[in-house]
Amino acid sequence: MEQHSNILKYKHLGIYTQNENVVYMREDCHVCISEGFEALTRIRISNKNTSIVASLNVLNSDMLLPNEIGLSDAAAKKLNASQNDTLYVSHLEPIESLSHLRAKIYNQKLDYSAFNEIITDIVEGDYSNIHLSAFITACAGDRLDIDEISDLTKAMITSGKQLDWNKEIVVDKHCIGGLPGNRTTPLVVAIVAAYGLTMPKTSSRAITSPAGTADTMEVMTNVTLSLEEIKTVVEKEGGCIVWGGTAQLSPADDILIKIEKALDIDSEGQLIASVLSKKAAAGSTHVIIDIPVGETAKVRSSEMAQKLKNHIETVGTAVGLNVKVIITDGSQPVGRGIGPALEAIDILKVLKNEADAPKDLTERALLLAAELIELSGKVEKGKGLETAHQILTSGQAHKKFLAICNAQGRFSKPVLAPYKIEIRAETSGNLKRIDNRKIAKLAKLSGAPQSKSAGILLNVHLGEQIEENQLLYAIYAESKGELNYALEYKNNHNDIITII
Template identity: 50%
Template sequence: MTAIHEIPCDQCLRARLMGIDTHEEAIVFMREDCAICRAEGFTANTRLQVKSTDRSLIATLHTVSAGVLPSGVIGFSDSAWEFLNLSPGDEVEVRHAPLVHSLSALRRKIDGYELSEHEINGIIGDISRRLYSDIEIAAFLTTCATGGVTRRETRALTDAMVKSGNRLQWPEYPRVFDKHCIGGLPGNRTTPIVISIASAAGLLIPKTSSHAITSPAGTADTMSVLTRVDLSLRALKRVVNETGACLAAGGRVGLSPTDDILIRIERALNLDSEGQLVASVLSKKVAAGSTHVLIDMPVGPTAKLRDQNQAQRLARLFSAVAEDLQLVLRCVITDGTQPVGYGIGPVEEARDVLTVLRNQAGAPADLADRAVLLASHLLAMASGESDAHCQEQARHLLTSGAANRQFERICAAQGGLREPTGARYQAVLQAGRSGVLAAVDNVRLAQLAKLAGAPSSPAAGLRLHVKVGEEVSQGQALATLFATTPGELAYAEEYYSRNHKLFYVGEPPE
């Protein structure tokens, strides 16, 4: 971006932070009687180019009444302020937005054409430079979801997203391992256990995870209950060099940051393009310096992947693009019919993780078994030994306490291990009839936990008391609902009372 050393007085305004969080969408606020607005013909929702002394972005204009801002002042949303690296009172230049040339490639994609690597680089590059509006990003994601993304386009998307951010390198290590779950299954908090087992076995596995997007907890949310996860790039490398692993949040490290922009729009649209999903996952693995990647793919009627055919199709695309990127990749299709463990929400999932690592009585066997299975696949990728041998090795590392000691080492290097604290308010959800618990709805259970306040309130969520296939009696506790305020608890309870199809007792769903 071109540095600007002198800003013409007739186009300059003084910057003010409005304290409005619009997430990644760049918004600016100008008085409706602003002289620049009148002279340039700017109206609400106009796309503007805003330049500071050394940075530039395109933002959407919101006009405000004269009492909101002083004359000669322009307001900024949090993300726009941070991107331009502004300080209060800085002078900025405001002009009409220039032509964004990659929009012609977007129109070609809408018309059904396959895009070249150059065209995709242009689109992703312009998105990363904040030149696209949310509507334009939505158009790109929608046409990728409905029109499809080819293998070559997926490879190009992955490469372009890697280029948009930082890239970790581990020159002293020939093999770097990683693990990812495609999501859609509440409580599936295997990552801290898997990373502890794998790194206890000597694998280098610098794991960065995201905070929750649509779920009641992501790995970063759960780990933030137990230790510090917001590590700088320098701190992350130190932790990995000390312990052989990390369990950090990826946001501050800046790996494939454009993907975070795309995910925000996907979430709003409830879109989940297979090509975009593959590019999203693999771009962050490549950016993390990984050479060997394990993908956990839960399949179930209310999981993200609904059937085996869908899972196999996605696995083939993952494998094909990984081959193009020279990644060693293994996809493992797992059971996604019900939540894993007993806890849903950051604190409750952290409790499950600790009980499994500490081999405590009452630890959820399904979480331990799944973590051992996934860890064994990483060990097999590293050693070439049989899956059965590696599963026995992974189980020993867990039951002997070696994995727990390694987990404690990682947490100590990241800032220390904390014990989780529970929520103040709770309510018991009872069975309305007797019978066998035939099924649960993962989507509605996740929604219930979110309505209780998870993940923004870490202690909010659910603790399940019954698993599918177990007998229940009328009035028996199916789950306990947790919230940090009485209002959130009441809100979640109301949702449960209106949606009885969370637990199917006596008969499976149609």
């Protein structure tokens, strides 16, 4: 399709559309006229090395000459386009896997090969946001059976790179979200790596929460490492805590997560496929999955947790992983900080065994580390906790954490945001309820996770006796606008914290 008439000259426009590929062409350009394109047609743009699919926006102003073509920053980066480069434009060949997408929309069961075609096209960038949203929705709400979840997981594993550590045992852990502040991962990596296990941890950024492990770690160290860099860190320190995106492990997952975020959903099938595909692609062999259960956690009942546990273990076996699922208390946030920097502060307090370190966070991290140590078969059943505890209190875990951060490129201390407002109790009484979702939303409105130092610093726990005017929590923000926006939400919702 690289005919002479479809050649245009690239001009930099500097339009940032996040991840979306957009191409800009003049309505009177010869390619638009001869090919019959119209706005929002999806078309293929190529240079001599590679090609992308982009949505067309048609210009009727002189930002471009008729023989010029513009690209959104995301598209320009993927094509590695420089000013005045020659680009070729062609119709998009039909996307065959859309027939499988339509079959799924109509409730038909898909097999591995169908999922594989869909995931391959998604990774190629051939699906628009409309297609991606339909795929997410068609797979949500119990619409995937257990075979389909296994097949989707397998397709996602093979869609990107797969690591091999040449070790018999490679451990990992994952928490099925929903609990603000519950940032155990960095602690668990530090403890089990100090113990001598291999734990190459790749984490995602926040999906619908105010912080993901990658967001929190980025406050203290580099998390965007190449695969080579990750290998070097893990060989040296036995563990790492990096963002999974650049490692190109299960790259479809990163694309789908953005859409789930826009919809503010996280469905069971996608959740299992997302978690287990990342683990398998990262070369893990033994994995602990933590499901916190609570009225306002992601998983709201023991029954749902039990079902999810069974599904995860079944899919885990199907894709060759040794998975153990534990169900924990999800009735309130864990730790004090909610938001990247505030959670980082909690983590450092725990590692340094400081007097005001949040006890609940410490206990959870020890529990998970203990489970991994036992799952690896290196200590007797029941002895894991003692081992983990000793590693933490001796300072070995802290030392290991700093070593991992330095191996990843730097260690920086977290700082607090410049704007702050304290929220105090309007009445005295017993603290009956903390709404995990609403407190998470408050942290998001304050700017987290984009604003790293924004979020909530929680001062109270369930069951405590509260005095009138006692400090409940503080909201931190990096801009006045965000602080006011969070405050407005707080003023409109009097059930974030319930005191009776």
